[in-house]
Amino acid sequence: MKKVLRIVALVIIVAAVAYAAVKLFFPAKDSGKADVIEEKQESSDNDKTSALPVRVLPAERGHLPLRLRISASADVWEKAVLKAEISGTVEKLPLRIGSRVKAGQVLVKLDDRESRLEVERADTAKLKALSEFLVNEDVPVDLPDISPEEKKALEELRKRYLKAAADFEKGKISEAAFQQISEEYDSRMVFSGALREDIRRAKDGLSDAMIQLKQAQLNLERTTIRAPFNGVVAAIHISPGEKVSAGRELVKVVNLDSLYLKGYALESEIRHLQKGTGVRILLDSFADETFRGEIESISPEVDPDKKTLTVFVKVDNRDHRILPGMHAEIDIEYQVFENVIKVPRKAVLVRQRPLVFVVEDKIAIWKYVELGEHNDEEIHIKSGLDEGDLVVVEGQLTLAHQSRVKIVK
The missing domain is CATH 1.10.12 (Lyase 2-enoyl-coa Hydratase; Chain  A, domain 2)
Incomplete structure (x- = not known):
């Protein structure tokens, strides 16, 4: 087996x-x-796979604008943080954030009962001082007339005093010089008898009483906080019934009609900036829209550390769409080259010399070119291309001379 x-x-x-x-x-x-x-x-x-896919665009003849792009932010010329000038309790707050207000409109009302009492007390004190002044009056009401010569001298001195006051306000004369003229003026007025009535009032306490009354009236006015200009309420820091002290921030008001853009240009870009130049404005918040503006002013000095200068652009913001703090790009067209051959900048390669790939009969041929001016998107080709040449704008990085290609859309 x-x-x-x-x-x-x-x-x-x-x-x-x-x-x-x-x-x-x-x-x-x-x-x-x-x-x-x-x-x-x-x-x-x-x-089939040996033909490399590429996208092409024809070389065009047209105008090439040169642009300058400046980063900026929005702000407003008119903005105010209103503070309490006296202590008090918030009685009325007739507004909300975003409320539109008119100049002079009441924004905040503090309890004014104590201030009204102060006015009444000051008024009573003034009446008392006035009665004492009249009782103690022992000088004839009709003072002797000042001689024409004295009047003329006083008038000349008064003009000197007023001019000195104006010059001191403008910083043209020193405080010591102004004080000397002021003392001379006061002395002449006293000795001439022109201030005799004022001196008697001060002696009897009437002048001080009148000052206290004015101060009480001023404090009463300060219980009402009004809008300083037309605008929009941007912030509210208080609530009705809250006790506030002098200096406390109450509300913030901004005038969106006074909006502007503040940008910073490099020192090397100064030659391209000019007051009154129209600009395009690109905002991150409105990516699909372009706004218009105008260079309103340019800072006269350069930041020594950053080597930049400030540029202010006026914007029409009547619809209040642009808000303070928004980021923007200021696009300035400062020169235009007319009737030039141009291609997208990304089409240009540098292999020892600048070149572009041109498609002819499904073959990519590189052509050396001479470059001119350019902006962010396009570049002027001075020589090496003809209008209408099909220039490779995508896929050129992997090409060699005479590579087989297929055009895709």
């Missing part, structure tokens, strides 16, 4: 070896044809 099994196993091994030899030395004709077809298919696929 074992002998039979050995014979069967030997026969199977011999058959397997014979089959392998036949397959190795005598391959089937159909299989060869399949391999050829597969090789041809691979070759065809390689031909």
